[in-house]
Amino acid sequence: MYLARVTGRVVATIRYRGLDGVKLQWIQPLDERGAPDGAQLIACAALDVGPGDLVHYVDGREAALALPDEHFVPVDATITGYVEQADSLGRDLALEGER
Amino acid sequence: MFLADVIGTVVSRTEQIGALAGRTLLLVRPVRPDGSATGARPRIAVDRIGAGVGDRVLVIDEGNSGRQILGLPNAPIKTLVVGFVDQVEVRGKVVYEP
Numbered sequence: 001m002y003l004a005r006v007t008g009r010v011v012a013t014i015r016y017r018g019l020d021g022v023k024l025q026w027i028q029p030l031d032e033r034g035a036p037d038g039a040q041l042i043a044c045a046a047l048d049v050g051p052g053d054l055v056h057y058v059d060g061r062e063a064a065l066a067l068p069d070e071h072f073v074p075v076d077a078t079i080t081g082y083v084e085q086a087d088s089l090g091r092d093l094a095l096e097g098e099r
Numbered sequence: 100m101f102l103a104d105v106i107g108t109v110v111s112r113t114e115q116i117g118a119l120a121g122r123t124l125l126l127v128r129p130v131r132p133d134g135s136a137t138g139a140r141p142r143i144a145v146d147r148i149g150a151g152v153g154d155r156v157l158v159i160d161e162g163n164s165g166r167q168i169l170g171l172p173n174a175p176i177k178t179l180v181v182g183f184v185d186q187v188e189v190r191g192k193v194v195y196e197p
Binding site (some may be wrong): 001038046058060062084086088089 | 124
């Protein structure tokens with residue numbers, strides 16, 4: 001899993017079956033200082049999160065396993081949790097907010 | 100598997116993925132054999148050994164191994180801390196020994 005911040009959302013009306021009702025969010029992966037690391041990506045959300053929230057996400061096959069739908073869904077990143085506290089090198093990245 | 104330094108902890112009390120509920124999540128930074136950071140993005144790993152900040156650890160990042168260790172066939176978890184590193188030797192030379 002990786003740490004990321006939700007930056008926006010994506011609306012897609014017509015989708016592959018299995019993706020119905022799954023929320024799509026833009027996320028920005030973070031490095032250990034809480035700074036943006038690499039390109040933003042689109043992730044499914046297994047829970048209710050919105051822009052500004054600190055989250056963890058999983059990629060690869062596990063992204064499909066993280067969705068509530070038991071069937072195998074074609075996704076490559078899924079937000080797996082809302083992060084309340086993230087201590088990194090002695091600082092709490094959750095307290096510092098968006099950068 | 101790769102070597103990493105535990106650099107922090109992640110708390111997510113309202114865990115909605117059942118397999119993650121109640122598990123300790125550690126922020127780990129991948130390192131080279133000599134301990135320098137590889138520059139790869141830090142990962143969040145499920146702790147299986149009681150590791151903490153400052154420990155150099157062995158991390159697996161593969162889903163099937165992770166699910167076997169946890170005994171959960173459908174868990175969306177692939178990154179786990181599975182060992183403490185005591186020594187690293189490269190070409191006959193000890194490059195890490197705390």
